[in-house]
Each structure stands twice: as C-alpha cells, then as structure tokens.
Amino acid sequence: MVTCWAKTLEDYTSLRQEALAAHQKGDYKRAETIYSKLIASNANIDDIINLGALFRSTGQFQKAHSHYQKWLSIFNKSFIFRMNAANFFCEMQLVEEVEATIKPFVDNPKFNNNLDIAKYQGKILIYKRKPSEALKVFEMIAEAKPRCVDNWMDIGVCYSLLNKNDDALKAYEHAQQIDKNDLRITGNRITLLRLTGDIIKARGLINSLTKEERESDSIATAEAAILHVEKNYLLAAKLNIQLCNKKQINWIHWRNLAADLRALRQPYASHKIIQKGLLIAPNNSDLLQALAHSLAERGQHKKSKQIILDSIKNRTIENSCIMFHLQCTCSGYHLLEPVQLNEIAKKWEANSRRASKCMPNSKKKNKIFDIIKIAYFSSDLCNHPVGRFMRSIIKNHNKKIFKAYIIDTGSKYDEINEQIKKESFHWINLKGQTSEQIDKHIRSLGLDILVELGGYTNLSRIDGLISKPVPIQLSYLGYPAPTYLEAIDGWIGDEIIFGSLDPVNRSAHNLYKLNGGYMAYDSIKDFPAISTRENKPRRFRFGSFNHNRKLTSQTIKLWVNIMNLTPSSELMIKSVSLSEKKEQERVRTQFRDHGLDTKRLIIVPEVTTQEKHLKMYSDIDVALDPIPYGGATTTCDAIMMGVPVISLAGPEMIGRLSSSILYYCGLGKWIASNDQEYINIAIYAYLNGKRSNADREELRKIVCNSPFADGKRLTNELETLYKNLVENY
Template identity: 25%
Template sequence: MLSALLARISGAFRARRRDRALKLIADGRRAEDAGNLAAARECYRRATWFAPNHVSAYVNLGIALAASGDSAGATAAYEQALAIDPLDPYANYNLASLLYLRGEHMRAERLLLAALRSKPEFVEALVTLSNVLDAQRRTPEAAGALETALRLQPDSAGTLFNYGLALRKLRRGDEAAAALQRSLELQPGQVDALDALSAVLREQGLMQESLYPLRRALELAPQRFDLGSRELYALNKDESLSGAQIFARHREYGSRLERAFPMRFSSFAGEPHPDRKLRIGYVSGDFRYHPVAQFLLVPLQHGNRSGYEVFCYATSSDVDPVTERVRALADAWVESWLPTDAQLADRIHRDAIDILVDLSGHTGMFRLAMFAHRPAPVQVAWLGYLNTTGLTQIQYRICDARTDPPGVSDPLHTEALVRLPHSQWCYRPYLEIEAATTPPCVARGFVTFGSFNHAAKISGDMCLRWAEILRRLPDARLVIVGISSAAKRAALQSALTSTGITPARLTILPNLPLDEYARWYNSVDIALDTLPYGGGTTTFDALWMGVPVVTATGSTPVSRSAASIVSLLGLIEWIAPSPQEYVDVAVERARDPATIASLRGSLRQRLRSSPLMDEERFTRDLEEAYRGMWRRWCAGNDAR
C-alpha cells in the first residue's frame, strides 16, 4: 500500500515538473518569436531543471544559445540531448549544423545520417548533408541528397538554389540553369540565385542572356560590388561599346569602390631600400588547372629567390594537381577564401608584402575591395584581366606594347602601364602532344577552320562573320570545340544554318579532355579568333600545334591579345587591321594552302625559339619590372 502511494505521489510530482517544463518551453518559444533571446534562454534553462531528461528542453536551449552566438553553449546543450536520446533527429541535426560551420565534416555527416535514419523525410537534414558532402568535395553525392530532398519538397526555392549550385560544379549547365530558373519562379527576388543563374548562362556561352539576371540582381542589390565587377567583365565582350566607353564605366566603378573601401594603411613594415630582397604576393582564385596558373608557373619556377620571396594568397578552395604545383613553388601559401576583404588586407599587411599582384581583375573570385584598402605599398594588376581595374590604389598594370600600344591604351587606364619588353605571357604547354606534319587540306582538298575559344566569346556577330567566310569558300568546313551546353549548341547551329550554311559543313564538339582537345588541332587548317574578346591560351595552343590563327585588332587590350602573340612570331599577314577586314583576311589566307602547309611544319619550332617560350628571359623581364616599380616607390613616386 505504502509503496503504491509513494509511486503515485512520485509520478504526480514528475508529471507536474514535466508540465512545468513544457510550459516553460512554450514560453521560451514565444519569447524567441518576439526576438527576446535572453528570456527564451532563461525559460529553456529552467525547463532543463524541471525536466532534466527532457530532450526538447535541451534542443530548444541549444537553438537559443546558437542564435545568441554562444556556439560552445549550444554544442553542450545538443550533446546533453543526445546523451538522453542518441536517436533524436533534431538534436543530431542541430549539432551537425554547428559542426559543419566549424569544419568538422566527418562527425557532422554521421550525425545527419543518424537524423535521417530516425526521420527519413527530414528535408532540412538532407540539405545540410548536401553542404557537408560538398565541403568534402563529394559533389555528386551532395547533388543526390538534394535530389532526395526535392522529391519530398519539389517546390522548395532554397533547395532548388542549392541544387543549381551543385549542378554547376558538376558542369551540368543546362540542368543547373533550369533548377535556378525554377527557384526564381518560386521566389523571384533572390539576388544570389540571379547571380548564380547569370554565371551558369555565361559559362554555357550565353553571354547576352546572362546579362538579364545579372542586371536584375544589380537593381535589387546596387551595393554589391561583386555584381558590378561581373558586369564590367561582360562589357569587354560587347562590340557596340568603344574602348573609351568601357574605360569610363571602369573608372566610375573604381571611384565608387574606393569611396566604399578607403585606403586603411599609411605605413608599411618593409624598409624602403631600392635593392633589398622583396616579398611578392600573388592573389588569385585560379591556382588550379586554369590559364592564370599555367602562365604563373614559369616565373614561380625560374624566380630569383635571393632577390624575391613569393607568397600566394588562394581565394578559392578549388584544388587539383596544378594547385599542388603552385603551392610547392611558393615560399608561403595562404588559404584566403574565408577571410573578409578587411581581414585579408590585415593579413597581407602583417606579412609585410612589398608588391601585391592581382591576377583576377574583374574575373573569378572578387577581391578588388581588399586591394582598395591598400595593404601593400606597391599594387599591380597582371595576367587574368586584360583591361584596367578602374582602381587608383592599383598603381600598375603589366602588359606589352602589342596589346597596349603606347599612347593608345595609357589614357584608358587608371593604372600606369608597365610594358614587358617582349610579351606579358610566357607559354608552357600542359602536354607534349605530337603535331601533324601536314595540314588536313592537303589530303582533303578544302580548308577546315576551327574555333577553340571559350563559348562565351562566340557572339552572334562572330557567327555572321564565320558564315560569310564559309559562304565565300563553298567547300570549307568549320569545327567549333568547347560547346557543352545544348542551348548554346542550338544557338550556334541556328545562327550559322540560318544564313544558308548546311549542317554537314559544321562540327560542334563539347569540352574535351586535354589530350583530345589538343589533337583536334590536327584536324583543322586555320584557327579563327573571336572578337572583341580574343584568345590567349588557345592562340598559343593553336600555334604550338602548327595551326596559324586569323585574328583582328580592336579598341581594347583583350581585343588585341591574339594579335599580340601572332605578331611576335612575324605572322602580320594573319592579322586584320580591324574587325571589318577579318573575313577578307581569313578568306585570303585559306586560298594559300602552300603557306598553310609550310607553317604546319615550322610553327612549333618558331614558337619555341621565340621570346614567347623563353622562360628564363621572361622571368628576368618580369622581376626587372617589379624592381623598377619598387625603386619608384622608394623614390617617393607612386606611379600616377
């Protein structure tokens, strides 16, 4: 009797404490909804006292602590919840979310899988799992988790956005565009989704179409300088704009950026001695299989380490074998994708960098706001962007006299132009693919043209020029390599066939493995450059494979990039003086098979013997340019 009575009393007491805890949890949720986190935390803490084995009390406490910025306290609360019930899906999910933010991906993954075993329809856990998998470079699995989430909630704008990002990484551009467009249909005002859609369309080669979401994003977020930077990049591909118009836009942008991010450093650690050892800092998101890294490897390998110390600031987490080669050649490697612009500027200033080099400009990972802070005494633009940045805090841009003729380009830059004696590039092929000894026109009896430039460089006007070349040479063929998007492929096919060119004369290929890409040069006689955004690496690749390049000069440095390379090899007759004469030059060159055959056997050696592949000379020229900039700084001359 007594034991039963005591049991009833104990049960009633526990029930009252549980009821009290439930009321406190409800009160805490109301306080949280009202924005009163302090009151919510107190309610949840009291609830854990009344019901120390109540999982929900600890989960809610963890949520409130995390929202207050107390990550350690939140972690402890979730750990306590899991000690009570290791299978609780919400405790597993919330703790995993914290661990993901801290970079503890392996345990986060285990917790999320536990949450999903208890609650298979837990969409938020699936989305977070996709983030954890992606952070471990397991993007196909991340996309799979998102596909499961979308089967459960097909109209989730956020999940569709994440899915679009994953598909973009997997180079499934058409599907990525569809997912992002659907996300925007469901939630039209997403700036990041508009930006991502623009990027996907640009990567597909749909340059004009990419501008619509980008400019809508700019309307919604005019303070986003990264969006404005991407628009400036696009202007270089607009044939309707003059060099002066493009410069005006860059200069206005740079002025706004420097007002928003003013110079913060007035003194620098390095001694202003003109001949001391210098620290060079390279900032890029392209230390990977990318033209920037390809060209940078040369001075990194041949640099004079007694006179220069090299720091590389990697602003992207992308890693491949080329990344490891760059890292191994640098004296210091700094992973820089997480710090803010101000934090990265502080780090560079602490590192006492003497000359800071931007390798991106208005391409890739946006870091120009960091340069506006002026963390180094001398700041330079080189390699990644053949135009002005528009910033006065970047004092110099490295170029050459062919991309930037003296007196022509200087007024169109906020930077002072430093022209290397021969070229701003030194080419090193990624692969030693054997070149054909004779061009295909010898056996076929007709000329095959080829385009190997990025799809985004092929505009509607470019298609009209190519169609006119084919019209005037009725037996000629055209091969276009690097068109992986079905939408871009259809647009090219339509633009060319609508002028009367039969599909049988066209071969359109996707992006190819490097060896297959190189071997396709053996199947063409003449490479066709694009306007107004010319080729760089692809121009070198064509010449290396014995294929001459038809190009033209325009009003911007990048419109003269291929001409700069071709002219240094003495192939002046392959350069049209203007875009209007491009078709005439291509047709005339195609009617001279003897010269095409002669060049096939001699171009590789001509290139190898030129300054364009003289790695030692190029590196000394570059280092001499750096030393000249430094000496001007020491003399009190800040370029402009």
C-alpha cells in the same frame, strides 16, 4: 467527394476537420476542394490560412501569391493573417510585398515594440543586402528574447554576409546550446565551416550524425554543398534534385543544382533550373545574377544587361560574390560602360574598407635594397591557365634578389601546383579565410610588392587586399579588365593589350607595359608531336576550340560570312560545354539562323585528356578567334600545335588577348583591324589550301624562337619593373 455543404456551425467544424485530415494524409486535391468551398460559403481566417499553407506545401506558388493578395485586401486588419502572408512573401523574397504587408503595423504606434514586426524588418534589410542594419535589429530582438533560436540564426546570417565568420559561428553555436536537436543550426554550422575552408571539420560534423539526421533537409543541403566543393558534382546534383522535389519552395536548392549542372558542363540544363528557381523566388539576387550570366553566355545580351541594370538600381552592392559576378559578366560582354563599372567598384571598395578593421600599410622602403619580397596572390595556381603561365616566372626569378611568396586561396592540388610550390620561396594557403584574416596574414609577411592574378574571377579573394596590406599592389594576367580599385596601384600588360582602352579604363590604374609581351610560355614539352593524319581525306577546315559562351552573335555572323565566301570549307566547333545534345542543337540553330548550312558545321564535345585535346588541332587548318571576348590559352595551344589563329584586335584588353600573343610571336600578319580584314585573311588562308605537317612544324618553330617562348625574358622584364617600383616608392 463532398456530397453536402454546411448549414450549421457543427457542419462547418466537421468539414474543416475533414479538410485538415485530407491535408495531413497528402490528399491535397480533396483538401483544396473542401477549403475552397468552405471559404466561398463563409470566409474564415483559419481556412484561408490553411489553404495558403496547402498551396505553398504543394508548390503552387502562383496560386498562393494570388490567394494572399486577394485576402489581404479583405482581412486587412488581421495581424495573424498579415504575419502569415509576410512569411510567404519572405520565402519568395518578394521584398516590396513584405514591406507593404507589415506597413500598417510599422506605422501604428501600438506595434512599435512588436518583435514579429521587427523580425520582418530585419529580414527585409537582409534581402536588401544591408546586413549591418539588419544585425542591429536582430541584436535588439535578442535582448528581449535571448533564447529565440531563429533570431540567433538570423544574427549568424548577418555576420556571415559581413564576412565575419568567427562571429557567425559563435551565433550558431549559441543557438545550438539553446536547442541541441535543431538540425537547421547544425546545417548552418556545416555551411559556415565550408565557407571558411575547413572541409575536414565540416565533413567530420556530417559523419557524426545518424543516417536519419543526414537525410533531413538542413543537413542534406549542407552536405550537397560540401560535395560540390569536393568536386563530386554528380552526387551533389543528385542530392539537390531530391531536395528540389521535396522542398520546392526553397530557392537555394535550385541555385545549387544550377551550379552543379554548370560544373558538370551542362549549361542548357543549368539555365532551365535557374528559370525554375526564379518561379519560386523571382526577386532573388543570386538567381537573377546567375540568370544574367547564363543569358550573356547564350548571346542574349540585352536581356542580361536589363537584369543587371535592374539589380543595381538605387542600390549599393555589398556582397563580394554578386560584385564579382557583375564585374566579370559585364566586362566580358561589354554590358555596362566602364564609367558604370568604375562607380560600382569604387562604392563596393569604400563599403568594404569601412567594414574592415584594417588600416593601409604605410611601410616606407629604403631605396637601397638587397632583397625584394614579392608575393603572387591567386586561387588558380594549379592546372589552370594562370598556373601554367606562372610556372616559368616563378622558376626563373633571381632568387638572390627576389623572395617569391605564393599566396594560394584555391582548393585544387595537382602536378603544376607542386611544381610552383617547389620553385617558390614560401607557399602559404589562405583558403577559406575572411578578408580581414587574409589582410592580417599578408601584412605579417612584410612584403614589398603583391601581384594579384585573379581580379573578379570566380574564387578570387581580392577583397582581402582592399585595406592595402602591401605598399605596392599590382594586377596581372588572370583578369582581362581593370579592377578599378584604389587598392591596386598598377596593371601589367603590353603595348598591344593596352592599345585600345576606354579613357576610364586607361586611367583606372598606372599602366606598366612589358616590351616583349605580357605573357610567355616556354614549356614545349607540354605539347605532343605534330601529326596531321595527311592520308585522311577531308575539306579545308576552320575551327574554334574556345568555350561556346564566346560564340556571340557578332562572332557567328562574321564566321558565317567567311564560310559563305569559302564554299568548300568546313567549320569545327569544340568546347567543354557542348556535351549536351540540346546545347549542341542551340548552337546549330544560331549558325543556321545566320545563314549557314549546318551540314558544314562539325560540333565536338569535350575530350577526356589534354593530350587528346591538343591532337585535335591536327583536324583543323586555321583557328578563328571569337569576338569581342577572344582566346588566350586556346590561341597558345593552336600556334604551338602549328595552327595559325586569325584575330581581330578589338577594344579593351579582353578583345586583344590573341592579338598580343600573335604579335609577340612574330605572327602579326594574322591580326586584323576590322571585320573585312579578318575575312580577307581567312579567304587567303583558304585559297592556300590545307596545312601540311611541314607548314605546322614551321609555325611551331617561329613561335619557339619568339619572345613569347622566352620565359627568362618575361621574368627579367617583371623584375626590372619590380625594382623600379620599390626604388621609387
């Protein structure tokens, strides 16, 4: 305890030294007490700065924030204190407060050439996602301070945000030459190698370091991200937990940990971590986008929409990751109107094109052709719905006329990947390439048509197509909404898929409708034999094996109505994201709040293999398709396992995926046009009783004899489309 208080200058000096010693020893309570009393007795700028540093190092961010706000109004002319406060606000990404803190000096001609002020102006531009403007500031600082390591690191960040990874790497290497022992630079180099897809070189750089060096915050952060890419999510999460506990103020660790937990199918824990990260950096755009997506998945659409609206207010989105996240979330849950999404996409495309050195491909094709060079462009050509549906198309192409190139930007390699590679004319992996490198490589192939299969989905690289490296570029299969990009000439679907588009979406691209349906699945060998365990007694059971993010309030309300009208039925929910007990309880609560006795609700977490997943269809009689974001792969799985799916043909492509599959399978009687029809179909199925093996075999037979199961039909229709487009180009 501190037993007496200063009366002389010597007393103040002695107590200050005592506080510093306690701070250094980790006796933070004692240090805080002494600093606070010193400041109360005689406010000294050094004590105020030290107390602020203590609050920050101990994770007391709210206290730190109040502390800086209070004393800025008193020591308003202190350059040192304002720079100290600006540094804190920068770490917290409180952009407006950084601006307010440095404004007195920005407006003062005496500080026109002050490099500290310029540094914060550059950082503000980075936080506002204006890397081009920020780069000019840091390059000016580099002329005056050519050996400033931190400035070269900021230059590297700007280049990285501009997707100029080669230039970013040069900036980091230059910084490393200045200080070979600065592990922050090494960490940034490892991160950049990861972003460019050179995981082997990144891992080699990590392995060249000592154990002590690898345990440093910078290297541990970079290695955790490498582990995530290597799909070692558990080890990545453990490392990020250590970093969060050790370096609480760094929001990046919280963002990365949330991504690890999400990959581990723990959405509840991931959501909580995002919230903790936002306590540290409440204005961080990455965390806010993650929160908006998480809230949308939890059915809190109003909150999600407001975060998105706030994030785009008076701002043009330059960052591809944020752009993709926004488009995907808003299209999936109808959070923004198509006119808004169209405007956002057009601005992003225009900015991306201005930043690119590439020019549109003006190649003219002679109407007489012998060979058509076509490429399929995706990061999901593996054991993923896109890969499973594309196998048949690639296999059935007329190889005398069509040279099918596969341009892979993904990182997953498996049996389906190998099957597609075997059937293609040429396989090219462009993982980790910049948008300009992707453009250059594709342009060199002299293609006639490119079909992108990812839209704005995770890991898609549609940014590499902005400058139109191929004369004809189309969207197909993997993204259930338009991209709105001028670089995309057409959108492939069918009459049902495009049956209820908003006028803006209808005019976003040329629509190309395939007569027999836009999808086909002809690999019956992928499905096990039908067996219902008929000797096992159970009630009639509805079910949904869709991802639980599709359990919107609208969906739950509709399903509870059905359950209340079919009193002896049960409902089985199975999802890969229901492994957490808390997430299961959250879902139960949602159904309970809508009026369902949850004793009738069966929740099943993820099963270990695809075969076990498919066999679980024997435990349900009728599948219920969610709204407004319906299933596609799950619908295919259900009907191939002899389980009919009730679908509501809703608005937009995203609400008509199942309806298209059912229609072209000859199962139109299971498609509803409104809620009441959906309920009536469910009641009729319930009154007909549990489905027998014979019922299920009959349904599989219908599907296998339909256009949906005819892969050659689909490929022939696509080839006819491609020929017509090339002939008329």
